[in-house]
Amino acid sequence: MNFSFVLEVEIEGFVVVGRATANKKMRLSEQGTESKATPMEMDGRMATAKFDETGRVHDLMPLYYGRLFPTNDMYRWLAYGHDKKHPQADQEFFQRREFCFTLEGDIFCRYQSFKDGAELLAALRDKVPEKIDLGPIYNVDPKRRAAYSSLGGDRVFAPVERELVFDVDMTDYDDVRTCCSGADICGKCWPLMTVAIQVIDRGLREDFGYRNLLWVYSGRRGVHCWVCDSRARKMSNEARTAVAEYFSVYRGGEKAEKRVATTHDLHPSLNTAFEVLEKHFLEHILPKQELLENSEQIGKILEMFPDADLRATLEEKLQKNLEKKESGRNFQDSVELWQELERAVGRKKNRALFKALKDVVFVYTYPRLDVEVSKHMNHLLKAPFCVHPKTGRVCVPMDPAKADQFDPADVPTVAQLLNELDEHEANYGKENAVKGEEASNTSMGKYMEMFRSAFLDGLMSDVKLEFAQSAKVANKIADATKPLDW
Numbered sequence: 001m002n003f004s005f006v007l008e009v010e011i012e013g014f015v016v017v018g019r020a021t022a023n024k025k026m027r028l029s030e031q032g033t034e035s036k037a038t039p040m041e042m043d044g045r046m047a048t049a050k051f052d053e054t055g056r057v058h059d060l061m062p063l064y065y066g067r068l069f070p071t072n073d074m075y076r077w078l079a080y081g082h083d084k085k086h087p088q089a090d091q092e093f094f095q096r097r098e099f100c101f102t103l104e105g106d107i108f109c110r111y112q113s114f115k116d117g118a119e120l121l122a123a124l125r126d127k128v129p130e131k132i133d134l135g136p137i138y139n140v141d142p143k144r145r146a147a148y149s150s151l152g153g154d155r156v157f158a159p160v161e162r163e164l165v166f167d168v169d170m171t172d173y174d175d176v177r178t179c180c181s182g183a184d185i186c187g188k189c190w191p192l193m194t195v196a197i198q199v200i201d202r203g204l205r206e207d208f209g210y211r212n213l214l215w216v217y218s219g220r221r222g223v224h225c226w227v228c229d230s231r232a233r234k235m236s237n238e239a240r241t242a243v244a245e246y247f248s249v250y251r252g253g254e255k256a257e258k259r260v261a262t263t264h265d266l267h268p269s270l271n272t273a274f275e276v277l278e279k280h281f282l283e284h285i286l287p288k289q290e291l292l293e294n295s296e297q298i299g300k301i302l303e304m305f306p307d308a309d310l311r312a313t314l315e316e317k318l319q320k321n322l323e324k325k326e327s328g329r330n331f332q333d334s335v336e337l338w339q340e341l342e343r344a345v346g347r348k349k350n351r352a353l354f355k356a357l358k359d360v361v362f363v364y365t366y367p368r369l370d371v372e373v374s375k376h377m378n379h380l381l382k383a384p385f386c387v388h389p390k391t392g393r394v395c396v397p398m399d400p401a402k403a404d405q406f407d408p409a410d411v412p413t414v415a416q417l418l419n420e421l422d423e424h425e426a427n428y429g430k431e432n433a434v435k436g437e438e439a440s441n442t443s444m445g446k447y448m449e450m451f452r453s454a455f456l457d458g459l460m461s462d463v464k465l466e467f468a469q470s471a472k473v474a475n476k477i478a479d480a481t482k483p484l485d486w
């Protein structure tokens with residue numbers, strides 16, 4: 001596909017369509033506030049729950065953008081304080097951010113930009129994207145990139161800052177999952193994401209000193225982390241790569257034991273991570289994945305122990321236990337078997353075997369990052385509060401301190417939210433809804449609260465502090481350069 005060609009055409013189309021379809025816009029915004037004109041209702045399927053979970057997610061998106069998408073909060077975040085009449089504020093900051101809309105039919109509209117939240121909202125209602133990606137802040141408004149570059153000289157359209165981002169996807173754990181594979185997730189494998197959040201969150205805060213971290217459920221099978229400290233946003237691609245590599249314990253290779261790059265003396269950060277990993281391994285991963293009650297996993301785990309005698313003894317024991325389980329007789333579960341394995345290693349008193357025990361824990365629990373996403377400033381990443389076009393689930397923010405309480409099955413779908421909105425209006429009347437805050441009357445409310453309390457409030461106070469500091473510096477410079485009047 002000629003990617004850039006599609007983009008250019010779409011960008012032109014966007015400007016023209018945006019001006020030429022005032023009527024269409026009106027219709028959409030009416031739908032946005034008036035929930036009477038939905039296709040489902042016209043089908044005559046109107047019941048107490050008007051919006052059908054099995055219907056097409058895209059049909060609900062005009063209403064979602066019109067009534068629920070938190071444009072104000074998104075704008076507050078992405079403007080980083082440059083939204084007020086502050087002497088230090090860069091009024092074009094938000095407008096230099098690239099938004100990429102994916103329209104129905106996989107049509108990419110890259111290099112979209114907006115003056116403020118209101119303009120973003122108008123575009124969302126007009127274009128009804130299936131997905132919104134966020135790109136970097138460029139040196140000029142991305143819409144003006146061609147005109148800028150054509151001026152020649154050293155004028156090159158280029159990204160200048162962007163959040164440091166991390167992407168953890170459950171599909172990368174397929175070789176250590178016994179419950180599902182591919183895009184599927186369940187309560188047995190989700191703890192792997194909990195571990196990833198806890199390990200990466202701790203590392204970013206304690207080892208790198210970052211403070212403003214936004215964690216988001218990707219809507220289906222993974223999580224994203226946005227590091228929003230200004231120090232992280234201004235990092236070069238090389239520095240981003242170094243941070244991503246810091247969190248990459250795996251070094252490729254076919255077999256699990258070859259992919260773990262730990263040494264006898266673990267880096268202090270890996271030692272700290274190990275405490276979290278081991279706890280989750282024993283409490284969740286081993287019992288839920290039943291790792292030592294699965295032929296394939298038994299083979300992989302035993303291969304990691306460099307002692308043929310130990311392997312042979314354990315292999316026999318574990319296979320016998322498996323036969324018992326399969327024939328419905330009394331058997332030992334994976335946690336008991338792991339304790340036996342530890343005892344067997346203890347009797348051997350061999351350092352390499354002790355290391356193998358740790359390696360198993362690392363291989364089966366350590367976060368697996370898609371490092372390519374983190375390495376480049378101009379990599380696009382799906383925006384929080386998008387709706388997954390297949391599952392209909394909202395990409396809600398997560399509180400890393402409560403990661404172990406997060407259940408993806410609880411995440412509301414767009415149909416559920418719209419039904420809740422209607423129900424709330426039926427019970428309390430429309431006049432009770434505060435414009436722009438309608439989400440607070442639905443199950444999205446608690447996620448909005450958390451977005452603010454676990455992320456946005458802290459970010460805003462840091463931003464305020466930075467503005468105050470730069471104002472102080474500016475004043476000092478002004479004082480120092482003031483002509484002396486004696």
Ligand SMILES: [Zn+2]
Binds near residue numbers: 177179180184185186
């Ligand atoms: Zn699963």
